[in-house]
Amino acid sequence: MKRWLAAAVLGLSMAGVAHAAIDTYEFANDGDRERFRELTKELRCPKCQNQDIADSNAPIAADLRKEIFRMLGEGKDNQQIIDFMVDRYGDFVRYKPALTGKTALLWFGPAGLLLGGLVVIAVIIRRRRAVPAEGSDSLCASERQRLDQLLDKNTDD
Amino acid sequence: MKRWLMVLPLALFLVVAVFLYRGLYLDPAELPSAMIGKPFPAFSLPTVRGDRTLTQADLQGKPALVNVWATWCISCRVEHPVLNKLAEQGVVIYGINYKDDNASALKWLAEFHNPYQMDIRDEDGNLGLNLGVYGAPETFFIDAKGVIRDKYVGVIDEVVWREQLASKYQALVDEAKP
Numbered sequence: 001m002k003r004w005l006a007a008a009v010l011g012l013s014m015a016g017v018a019h020a021a022i023d024t025y026e027f028a029n030d031g032d033r034e035r036f037r038e039l040t041k042e043l044r045c046p047k048c049q050n051q052d053i054a055d056s057n058a059p060i061a062a063d064l065r066k067e068i069f070r071m072l073g074e075g076k077d078n079q080q081i082i083d084f085m086v087d088r089y090g091d092f093v094r095y096k097p098a099l100t101g102k103t104a105l106l107w108f109g110p111a112g113l114l115l116g117g118l119v120v121i122a123v124i125i126r127r128r129r130a131v132p133a134e135g136s137d138s139l140c141a142s143e144r145q146r147l148d149q150l151l152d153k154n155t156d157d
Numbered sequence: 158m159k160r161w162l163m164v165l166p167l168a169l170f171l172v173v174a175v176f177l178y179r180g181l182y183l184d185p186a187e188l189p190s191a192m193i194g195k196p197f198p199a200f201s202l203p204t205v206r207g208d209r210t211l212t213q214a215d216l217q218g219k220p221a222l223v224n225v226w227a228t229w230c231i232s233c234r235v236e237h238p239v240l241n242k243l244a245e246q247g248v249v250i251y252g253i254n255y256k257d258d259n260a261s262a263l264k265w266l267a268e269f270h271n272p273y274q275m276d277i278r279d280e281d282g283n284l285g286l287n288l289g290v291y292g293a294p295e296t297f298f299i300d301a302k303g304v305i306r307d308k309y310v311g312v313i314d315e316v317v318w319r320e321q322l323a324s325k326y327q328a329l330v331d332e333a334k335p
Contacts, residue, residue, distance in 0.1 A: 046188060046291035059256075060291045063282055088289035090191035 025069050032072050039068050039081055042096060046089045190308040191289055197223075197303045198287035205254050205262050205276040215275060217303040220329035221249035222296050224273070225285060227257040228265045230293040236312045237269050243318065244272035248326060252276040255285045255293055298325055301333040 027033040040054035045061040053061040053068075064085070071081050085093050097103045139147065197213045204211060216223070224240060226233040244250050252273035254262045259278060266276070279285055288297065291310075298307035307325050309317070 046289075063286060067286060086191065088191055088287065089291070090189055090289070092188050 025065075028073070035078060036068060036072055039078060040065055042094065043068075043082070043085055044093050044095050046093060052095065188291075188310070190305075192297070192305045193307060195305055197297075197299055197305060198284065200277070200279075200284045200287070202284060203278050205252070205259065205266065205278045207259075207278070211275060211277050213303060216251060216299060218301060219249050220298070220300050220326065220333050221251050221274075222326065223251045223253060223299055225253045225255045225288070225290050225293050225295040225297075227255045227293050228261040229257065232312045233294045234269075236294050236314070237272070239313055239315060239318065240272040241270050242315075244274075249274060253279050253284060253288075253290075255279050255290060256282040296322075298322075298329060300329050 025036070027036065037054070041052050043053050043064065045051045045053045045056040045058055045064075047058040047060045048056050051058075051061070053064045055061075067084075068081055071084065076084075082094065086098075091097055091103070097106060099107055197216055199213050201210055201212045203209070222243075224236075226236075240250055250272050252275070254276055257280065259280065262278075266273075277284065282290075288295075294310075294312060296309045296313060297305050298309075300306050306329060309322060311317075313322065
């Protein structure tokens with residue numbers, strides 16, 4: 001019984017932690033609410049590295065959510081809000097990095113690797129196809145003779 | 158042609174291996190600051206003591222360290238004696254008291270000595286936000302024109318100062334000399 005009680009208390013205390021990242025913001029309209037959700041999902045928390053700011057309990061994430069809410073209220077568009085964050089925290093905060101010379105490898109690398117793989121497969125398939133065509137008649141005279149001998153032997157049995 | 162193809166997988170492997178090996182020694186917590194090369198953001202805030210109002214213009218004139226600190230920041234406590242020592246050696250240090258309770262900040266400075274020539278009171282964290290601060294302690298290096306030239310995140314201890322930061326500060330000082 002005591003154990004159950006302890007588990008329940010522990011569970012309840014954890015529920016409190018899980019709720020900590022939820023703020024109460026009053027949005028002017030559903031569009032703003034949706035954009036807030038989108039932006040906080042797309043921006044990465046600078047402190048906790050592998051969480052977006054919607055998810056994170058870090059004080060800095062709470063500050064950034066507040067800042068996004070404020071800018072939405074001022075009627076800024078998504079690009080302006082993202083630029084504001086990138087100006088201060090660098091490209092690091094974007095889960096969708098901008099397409100620049102620096103990030104080109106990131107954007108096109110996987111497609112490039114896939115393309116390279118396809119080329120390699122195509123080359124291999126072509127070679128494999130080419131082999132039997134030229135190899136069909138490639139036995140030399142002595143080999144042919146031996147083959148005939150073996151075949152003959154088999155039919156005799 | 159064929160030979161060359163045989164070496165290709167090995168070459169690819171080596172390139173990837175070198176990248177991954179380097180990755181082992183990179184600190185993912187180290188963010189390049191987006192503020193380097195930009196002028197110090199505009200602000201108008203009281204000092205911690207509340208005796209005057211400071212703006213970005215007050216930070217110009219001398220190369221300096223701008224140290225972001227708070228009493229809730231445990232590692233700032235570790236850093237504080239080192240800052241005191243640096244201030245004694247003549248290093249110009251300004252402070253930003255970031256999202257802190259003013260009374261605790263005053264008490265801290267009275268108890269542990271004040272290394273800051275000026276101390277900005279950023280109670281709601283707006284200046285910190287404009288600086289791209291994501292945790293304390295952080296220390297910005299500004300030149301005599303008030304342009305941010307470098308940033309160090311984390312505790313400045315004597316080793317870090319000697320091996321990494323002293324030369325950076327000295328370079329700014331040398332640059333400011335006529």
